[in-house]
Amino acid sequence: MLEARFEERRGALLVTPLAALDAEAAPELRRVVGERASGRSLVVVSLAQVREVDSSGLAGLLAVLKRMAPGGELRLAAVPPRTRDILMATHLDEVFPQFEDAAAALRR
Amino acid sequence: MIPTAPETRERWYFSRYEDRLPAEPLRVSPARDFAFQALAVLATALGVHYLVWRWGWSLNPDALAFSVAVAVAETLAFLGATLFFLSVWRIQDPVVRPPPRTANEIRETPLPIDRPIRVDVLIATFNEPVELVRLSVQDAKRLGYPHPLTLRIHVLDDGRRPAMARMAREEGVGYLTRSGNQGFKAGNLRNGLEQTDGDLVVICDADTRPLPGLLADTLGHFRDPSVAWVQTPQWFYDVDPGTPLPEWLARAARLGRPGRLIGRMLEAVIGPVAVGADPLAADPAAFYEIVQRGRNWCNASFCCGAGSIHRREAVMEAALKDFGRRVTESVRPWTAKVRDPELREALRTALVAQAARHAELTPYRFHVSEDIYTSIALHADPERRWRSVYHPRALTRMLSPQDLPAWTVQRFKYAAGTLDIGWRDNPLRLPGLTPWQKLMYGATIYAYLAPLWTIPLLFSPLAYFFIGVTPVRAFDAAFFGNLIPFLLASRLAFAVRAWGVPTWRAEQFHLASCWLNLRALGHVLAGRPLRFEVTPKSGARRRSLSLVAPHLAFMAAAVVGIAYRGARLAADSGPPHATAFASNVFWAAHTSLCFLPFILAALAVSLRREGGGAR
Numbered sequence: 001m002l003e004a005r006f007e008e009r010r011g012a013l014l015v016t017p018l019a020a021l022d023a024e025a026a027p028e029l030r031r032v033v034g035e036r037a038s039g040r041s042l043v044v045v046s047l048a049q050v051r052e053v054d055s056s057g058l059a060g061l062l063a064v065l066k067r068m069a070p071g072g073e074l075r076l077a078a079v080p081p082r083t084r085d086i087l088m089a090t091h092l093d094e095v096f097p098q099f100e101d102a103a104a105a106l107r108r
Numbered sequence: 109m110i111p112t113a114p115e116t117r118e119r120w121y122f123s124r125y126e127d128r129l130p131a132e133p134l135r136v137s138p139a140r141d142f143a144f145q146a147l148a149v150l151a152t153a154l155g156v157h158y159l160v161w162r163w164g165w166s167l168n169p170d171a172l173a174f175s176v177a178v179a180v181a182e183t184l185a186f187l188g189a190t191l192f193f194l195s196v197w198r199i200q201d202p203v204v205r206p207p208p209r210t211a212n213e214i215r216e217t218p219l220p221i222d223r224p225i226r227v228d229v230l231i232a233t234f235n236e237p238v239e240l241v242r243l244s245v246q247d248a249k250r251l252g253y254p255h256p257l258t259l260r261i262h263v264l265d266d267g268r269r270p271a272m273a274r275m276a277r278e279e280g281v282g283y284l285t286r287s288g289n290q291g292f293k294a295g296n297l298r299n300g301l302e303q304t305d306g307d308l309v310v311i312c313d314a315d316t317r318p319l320p321g322l323l324a325d326t327l328g329h330f331r332d333p334s335v336a337w338v339q340t341p342q343w344f345y346d347v348d349p350g351t352p353l354p355e356w357l358a359r360a361a362r363l364g365r366p367g368r369l370i371g372r373m374l375e376a377v378i379g380p381v382a383v384g385a386d387p388l389a390a391d392p393a394a395f396y397e398i399v400q401r402g403r404n405w406c407n408a409s410f411c412c413g414a415g416s417i418h419r420r421e422a423v424m425e426a427a428l429k430d431f432g433r434r435v436t437e438s439v440r441p442w443t444a445k446v447r448d449p450e451l452r453e454a455l456r457t458a459l460v461a462q463a464a465r466h467a468e469l470t471p472y473r474f475h476v477s478e479d480i481y482t483s484i485a486l487h488a489d490p491e492r493r494w495r496s497v498y499h500p501r502a503l504t505r506m507l508s509p510q511d512l513p514a515w516t517v518q519r520f521k522y523a524a525g526t527l528d529i530g531w532r533d534n535p536l537r538l539p540g541l542t543p544w545q546k547l548m549y550g551a552t553i554y555a556y557l558a559p560l561w562t563i564p565l566l567f568s569p570l571a572y573f574f575i576g577v578t579p580v581r582a583f584d585a586a587f588f589g590n591l592i593p594f595l596l597a598s599r600l601a602f603a604v605r606a607w608g609v610p611t612w613r614a615e616q617f618h619l620a621s622c623w624l625n626l627r628a629l630g631h632v633l634a635g636r637p638l639r640f641e642v643t644p645k646s647g648a649r650r651r652s653l654s655l656v657a658p659h660l661a662f663m664a665a666a667v668v669g670i671a672y673r674g675a676r677l678a679a680d681s682g683p684p685h686a687t688a689f690a691s692n693v694f695w696a697a698h699t700s701l702c703f704l705p706f707i708l709a710a711l712a713v714s715l716r717r718e719g720g721g722a723r
Contacts, residue, residue, distance in 0.1 A: 086428075
């Protein structure tokens with residue numbers, strides 16, 4: 001089950017998950033967020049409310065990125081330290097640009 | 109209730125084995141380990157002694173090139189035997205721990221609210237009969253566990269068949285498909301992983317039928333959060349058990365009670381003998397009992413697909429690392445040329461995101477040997493040091509290839525897949541693996557190079573019969589005195605290691621499949637793509653003479669050659685010639701006898717095709 005808030009901000013999609021982005025949330029992350037992100041050029045996922053992102057959650061974010069418009073960016077905001085570690089370990093920190101908070105990530 | 113169960117018992121060729129149970133794994137014996145190690149050291153010392161003599165004193169100056177070629181083959185064979193002995197040096201089973209109660213007992217970082225463990229059983233199918241898959245689904249539904257467990261079963265149907273979807277609905281299990289069949293089985297499993305959320309994943313082929321104790325017996329291993337997967341032996345419950353020797357002598361050989369008595373006396377000396385057992389050398393007991401079990405102690409047992417249980421987090425994380433590495437490496441050539449650091453960063457960010465859109469995330473490598481490839485990736489992860497466990501008790505049952513063409517498809521896939529990994533992604537070069545892990549993976553790959561030495565060795569008698577050349581200066585007392593102690597010690601060491609495990613049929617087929625393995629080697633070296641042919645799971649035994657053409661040609665050539673050389677020798681005889689002739693006849697006859705079961709398997713037309721079978 002994925003619990004998340006979706007907001008439109010200046011043509012970008014801001015997604016704020018309200019619980020862990022883990023294996024349990026991943027299938028819906030792919031489906032629901034993937035659907036909304038489809039064809040967009042900027043999606044921001046704010047992790048301010050998220051305790052954990054596991055590898056299935058990250059794989060879900062990759063699936064979302066793949067559905068965005070060519071050249072599109074999936075930005076992460078307010079990344080918790082443990083998630084930063086796994087992003088580093090998997091080199092995915094280069095795939096998902098990281099920002100202090102949602103506001104910074106939404107600035108083009 | 110689904111009314112298919114009673115029908116099912118009648119309709120399959122394997123129905124009569126329905127109540128069979130797997131044998132218990134052999135008892136681990138430190139004494140036997142020690143006896144084996146002593147014999148292996150002795151055999152290796154005698155082998156070195158023989159080879160020193162062989163290279164220093166026995167090369168035949170009259171046929172130097174031929175002599176050297178055979179000596180090279182012997183040296184490569186010796187290396188293979190030494191590697192094999194090292195790779196089965198000792199057998200150690202994992203400590204069995206009680207089944208975990210909740211998810212937090214198997215997690216590295218606990219959940220704030222604990223819950224039962226979630227297990228997904230993924231049954232991958234492409235073209236297997238719906239009713240065959242139903243058997244697997246029904247058995248998966250009977251999986252037991254002593255604590256609450258969230259068990260979900262999913263049929264992953266790459267064939268996208270409405271009848272399969274209907275069966276899944278009838279059985280009340282999940283049914284997952286995808287639009288294409290990219291990556292074949294590995295891609296199918298990935299799709300399953302993406303749509304499920306279990307902490308643990310059980311990998312099943314279409315014909316893999318779990319026994320009720322699979323989870324209760326193995327989940328304890330996952331209490332160690334570094335355990336990435338547990339592999340159980342693959343047990344083919346449909347392998348023909350053969351006829352006990354006394355019965356065979358009494359009935360098939362029509363010797364009556366005296367025959368039965370002789371049979372019993374023979375069995376009292378050499379142990380139980382089953383005539384005609386496992387005609388296709390399908391029984392993988394030797395591989396699991398000796399090879400896999402010998403790898404537990406150094407964390408090098410590898411995954412063989414069906415019958416394994418995986419920690420989702422391990423498989424996914426390894427896949428992400430591999431993905432991230434490939435993506436960042438792919439953009440490096442472009443960014444490296446940019447001097448300005450700020451510009452370089454901007455370019456890199458843009459390129460990496462683009463590359464990520466097109467790269468594939470592959471929890472199971474898109475490769476013919478996805479299981480061993482994935483094992484290497486997990487073992488080689490330097491930050492994680494994932495552990496693998498080989499659990500020695502068979503907890504699933506599955507079907508064996510039913511004819512020689514099916515057997516050939518399976519073995520070609522194993523050989524070419526393993527060689528391809530060695531060729532492209534040699535584990536010896538991976539810094540994350542320990543020396544012992546490298547040795548174990550190296551031994552597996554090296555074993556598939558066997559045709560490089562078996563073919564020259566098996567065919568050298570033909571050179572003698574037709575051309576009259578011998579690989580040694582003389583077949584004299586020095587030759588036999590050096591060679592025979594080495595061969596005896598090797599055979600003894602092997603016999604002790606394989607005590608209680610039937611290996612004879614597998615050895616015959618190993619020799620007979622040298623031609624197949626040579627083709628696999630040529631295939632990989634030529635860089636030809638590997639096909640993902642599904643190993644046929646069921647079907648009539650088909651005749652296939654072409655598969656045994658090289659073997660028949662060898663035997664015909666040997667007969668003609670023996671007659672020819674015999675006639676020549678009769679004209680001008682002498683004792684040295686006689687020993688050379690006798691040695692080569694013996695060797696050619698030995699080879700022919702080893703080929704014979706393979707040839708018989710090819711000729712077996714609808715042999716024992718009772719009950720119609722499944723098509």
